[in-house]
Amino acid sequence: xxxxxxxxxxxxxxxxxxxxxHGIVLNGLLHAVDSLxxxxxxxxMVSGIGCSSRxxxxxxxxxxxxxxxxxxxxxxxxxxxxxxxxxxxxxxxGDALAIGGNHFIHAARRNINITALVMNNRIYGMTGGxxxxxxxxxxxxxxxxLGTVDQMFDVPALAAAAGATFVARTTTFHVKELAKxxxxxxxxxxxxxxxxxxxxxxxxxxxxxxxxxVAMMLRYKEAxxxxxxxxxxxxxxxxxxxxxxxxxxxxxxxxxxKTIQRAQARA
Amino acid sequence: xSSNVRFVQGNEACVEGxxxxxxxxxxxxxxxxxxxxxxxxxGKLPKRGGKFIQMEDEIASLCAIIAASQAGKKGMxxxxxxxxxxxxxxxxxxxxxxxxxxxxxxMRGGPSTGVPTHVSQSDVNQARWGTHGDHSIICLTASNHQxxxxxxxxxxxxxxxxxxxVILLFDEIVGHMREKLRLPEPGExxxxxxLRTSVKEGVNYHPYLPREDGRLPMSDFGGVHRYNxxxxxxxxxxxxxxxxxxxxxxxxxxxxxxxxxxxxxxxYKSFFLEDAKHVFISYGSAxxxxxxVVEERRLMGEKYGMLELQTLWPFPYAAVREACxxxxxxxxxxxxxxxxxxxxxxxxxxxxxxxxxxxxxSVFIKPENIIDLMRLIQGKGV
Numbered sequence: 001x002x003x004x005x006x007x008x009x010x011x012x013x014x015x016x017x018x019x020x021x022h023g024i025v026l027n028g029l030l031h032a033v034d035s036l037x038x039x040x041x042x043x044x045m046v047s048g049i050g051c052s053s054r055x056x057x058x059x060x061x062x063x064x065x066x067x068x069x070x071x072x073x074x075x076x077x078x079x080x081x082x083x084x085x086x087x088x089x090x091x092x093x094g095d096a097l098a099i100g101g102n103h104f105i106h107a108a109r110r111n112i113n114i115t116a117l118v119m120n121n122r123i124y125g126m127t128g129g130x131x132x133x134x135x136x137x138x139x140x141x142x143x144x145x146l147g148t149v150d151q152m153f154d155v156p157a158l159a160a161a162a163g164a165t166f167v168a169r170t171t172t173f174h175v176k177e178l179a180k181x182x183x184x185x186x187x188x189x190x191x192x193x194x195x196x197x198x199x200x201x202x203x204x205x206x207x208x209x210x211x212x213x214v215a216m217m218l219r220y221k222e223a224x225x226x227x228x229x230x231x232x233x234x235x236x237x238x239x240x241x242x243x244x245x246x247x248x249x250x251x252x253x254x255x256x257x258k259t260i261q262r263a264q265a266r267a
Numbered sequence: 268x269s270s271n272v273r274f275v276q277g278n279e280a281c282v283e284g285x286x287x288x289x290x291x292x293x294x295x296x297x298x299x300x301x302x303x304x305x306x307x308x309x310g311k312l313p314k315r316g317g318k319f320i321q322m323e324d325e326i327a328s329l330c331a332i333i334a335a336s337q338a339g340k341k342g343m344x345x346x347x348x349x350x351x352x353x354x355x356x357x358x359x360x361x362x363x364x365x366x367x368x369x370x371x372x373x374m375r376g377g378p379s380t381g382v383p384t385h386v387s388q389s390d391v392n393q394a395r396w397g398t399h400g401d402h403s404i405i406c407l408t409a410s411n412h413q414x415x416x417x418x419x420x421x422x423x424x425x426x427x428x429x430x431x432x433v434i435l436l437f438d439e440i441v442g443h444m445r446e447k448l449r450l451p452e453p454g455e456x457x458x459x460x461x462l463r464t465s466v467k468e469g470v471n472y473h474p475y476l477p478r479e480d481g482r483l484p485m486s487d488f489g490g491v492h493r494y495n496x497x498x499x500x501x502x503x504x505x506x507x508x509x510x511x512x513x514x515x516x517x518x519x520x521x522x523x524x525x526x527x528x529x530x531x532x533x534x535y536k537s538f539f540l541e542d543a544k545h546v547f548i549s550y551g552s553a554x555x556x557x558x559x560v561v562e563e564r565r566l567m568g569e570k571y572g573m574l575e576l577q578t579l580w581p582f583p584y585a586a587v588r589e590a591c592x593x594x595x596x597x598x599x600x601x602x603x604x605x606x607x608x609x610x611x612x613x614x615x616x617x618x619x620x621x622x623x624x625x626x627x628x629s630v631f632i633k634p635e636n637i638i639d640l641m642r643l644i645q646g647k648g649v
Binding site for chain 1: 291292294310313314316318320322323324326327328330331332333334335337338339340342356357360488489490491493494495496497498499504506507
């Protein structure tokens, strides 16, 4: 199928600012879905609120654009009721880890077969550039005119500790890797988390003098290195990319089906 | 005794009603005094292939229910005061996206954690006005277990009919008291399934284009129609819009689909109203006390009568107005500072004859509380 066939052209033009990384994430996601030959009727995308969450409008799947932070809770309801559907949940950093932090760790704990994409642009974009849980100390935002004092989450470490069975990180600079990792995350059975560093030149980049979109993406190239690389040993400041966790563990819907079988055998 | 007669708690009657109505999916978070509903369903649902999940909080619970419904299943959650407050955000989403679901709140006293283990009727206004924005809502209640069962089935039926969340408000006495429940035979009580679209695959389906009768045929997720569902104002395709005309029309639609059907939605019971000079209006467990007072005083020649409300929202203004037209006094009995009494005053012409007899100290209202105050209202002195 042509990539274009996965898009709702009626929804375009999209609302993202020029230079925003989220379009690259959409592109990577569509390539991933295409490479897996997935049928559109089998795909459900559930999103929350924010720039990232508008991605659900642009894909020609069953799409549920929900409440800020609550996408994973909605997705859990869909997945439990229709386990045969592929459920993808794109979230922003604030969406996933501030207001949605509780739902995030519990979805990971359950190991429910959902693919969570954390589109990390380190800022609340849609509402005008306030700091998020991933902004990082010393960074500027409209609610941190003097720099934040908030520490940030390490998304892969948090996801892994909470029980996610597939955990990865990539960036909008590494477009081929992005599509491959999302494809792996979709085919993984269990809760998968992919953190995608995605530039926000409008609010984060401008405020923190990180230059334009190209400059921000080049920074992803310079500041990251593959998981377990020698470069990381030499320079601990580098951020690792790639797959951190890929393990098998009992999946929630399958385990619940066993509960149903036990209940019915007893009845 | 017939095998379909049981001795149960009100919470169990609600569970039986939900199962009878075809409940497929329950997501919830434990909170007194509603918890038995979750506990019972955790065991009963898997036996029939349904699913139960204990979510991380009440917000997640209602979100999961809404999504389950969008996937074609009948969903319910159960909670109480503070948990119901947490659900208000998702309740508004279900209203806006027009997704059927049932929310039971077994009321506790508030504000805040309040009194978890005793009786109150303090969620009436929360049920109506808890969400932000303009919309209407359906809220049902009951005073005995047979009615708890019936109203629970009604809640599912109305939810599927009008594509709206329906709230069941029970109070702690009704939830925890044990009494007889006769389970109807399958087929004895009619069940409503949502209207599903007959539009075939490949043909344009407009998920938010109402038919002439105002109903919206639904297409479940996972089916052949892929469309967008959002909490934003949306056009007939489900696409977000801020077009003033669409915003105005959708707001009207969300209100009118319930208000114009108020007569069909409103449930109430009348006791001795034909010649009543003193009309009591009550609901939930308070109505049981009122009924006892009315029956006893009738024997003593007092022209007492009662209208027991089973639909709280949309408020049955017409029924209340009619019942009170000839009344010397109109006495609302409820266990809060007066949440229904305000609506009664809106309904009747003789507002100066409307009185409130209430308790809000977490103690069940007793017949003597009513009798003492009736002496004052009737000018008999104390």
